[in-house]
Amino acid sequence: MATATDVKVAVHAPVSPAIPDRFRLLTGIVAAAAPATLVLIVFILFQQAWPAITHFGLGFLTSRTWNPVTQEFGALPGIFGTVATSLIALVFALPIGVAAALVLAEQGQTTIRGLVGTAIELLAAIPSVVYGIWALYVLGPWAFAHIEAPISDRFGFVGWLSEASPRSLFTASLVLAVMILPTLTAVSRDVIRAVPRGLKENAVALGATWWETTWRVILPAARSGIFGATILALGRALGETIAVTMVIGNNYQIPPSIFSPAYTLASVIANEFTEASGVLYPAALVELGLALILVTLTVNVIAMVLVRSTASRAAI
């Protein structure tokens, strides 16, 4: 008789809902560590920058002075340098990245295509300080001798092409272009691969050449994803510190020419934070960091939404 009741109990006890999945709860809490850290970073930076935020107000973003002696700080030259280097870098990297992505996304995984893909992805693994030392001793002098000097000699009458110097906004943009190329290429390649194959086959069946298929069918279909990849690369470029600091020339000004020394938000922090004393000076530097992180976060979220929406549309 005892066995019969046991069986009855076992049958009637609802098994899964009664036992709360503690493992799920625990890992769920742990999984929140990344977003929680993100929120904490923004909060701490706000807190540290507060003296500067209340003292300078919105004028901080539009002022051009940076004078620790008189305690006057403004972010405009830094913002200009950060945005200008990143945008110029995109101009160089975008055509190369998309072209490489088109080649790598072609059907048929040949050995050469695999090797080239691996090589471009390895570019992303090289530490930024190595790009920095290379740009400082190799890329910068080369660009000065073969690009900057000839151009500014001939077109120096155009204000923003004059005054070539080996450490400049332009050099920083070049090294940034190299550094964002792998992100741009890899994400664009994945997005282009996600374009439904039928679209391409239809175009080819209608007699379109490779170029017509690519230009009229594949690129329009992958447009928002490639735009997302671009924005993602832009986010990387905006936040890049060390390589840029080594070659941009570190001059806190809105440069008269793209070949002049300039400064970026991240470089100012890297160079000056350990020596900043008092209350306002470090707070102003942290406010630069806050501006930087808020911009990159926005840019990254937009990029992710764009890339994901393309990928999921392609899956349908």
Next chain:
Amino acid sequence: MNRNVLRLSANRGAIGVAYLLTLVALIPLCLVLAYTIFRGFPAVSHLEFFTNVERPVGVPGSGVAHAIVGTLILVGIASVVAVPIGVLGGIYLAEYSGNRWADWARLGSDVLIGTPSIAVGLFAYALFVAPFHHFSGLSGSLALAVLMLPIVVRTTESAVRLIPGGLRESGLALGLPRWRVSLQLILPAAAPGVITGALLSVARASGETAPLLFTSFGNPFLSTNPTQPLEALPHIVYKFALLPYPALQEQAWGAALVLVVMVLIINLASRYVLRRQIRLAGQL
């Protein structure tokens, strides 16, 4: 007829340009590698480079042993913090995906990957340097851990996702609780991928300079005490490259070579392991 000739030549031109630009994309990799090897080799070819610490300019036999030790300690502590958290978080994202909490956690990880590392350095400074009034290796490790965490989370998630549902279902059918299925069945099966992810995050952390500038700060002496400032290899490159002494610049190139070799070995090895993992997972 004429129009078709035009179309075909445009097509040929476009293909040529696309391949040419792909080659252009490879040039910087070759140049960076070539220059780092050529300029770094003279420094690396002396054994003292790996056994001695920094010496004043002009004194021969200077080395980076202190920076190698420092990097090992910094990245070691960062891994101890970031890897367990990242692996558990990644398991959650793979095993319990499809709810809003997981979506937010995934977005948070992706955004954290793109956070400027200098901002993470400021964060670690405010949290672990300012209250103690001195720079320390621990604060540097914390900054590196923040950078490693999202990489471990996302690579663990993709490694666990590769494991076919049949393995999970057979475990559950045997009456194992979810945590045992996840930790004792799925995780071992996904181990190569998970380890790969951890190694990739180590590679990323060992190359970071910006978050260390005002946390672990640098230290010209051999130190193993993480509560005091520690030197790191990328910081040596940054510091020496900008100084006007050729002997120190040579040291900088040498340290850069050590970094590049380490990072490339980790990346190439992880590619090989991942490819094997994908093949093995297909057979499960």
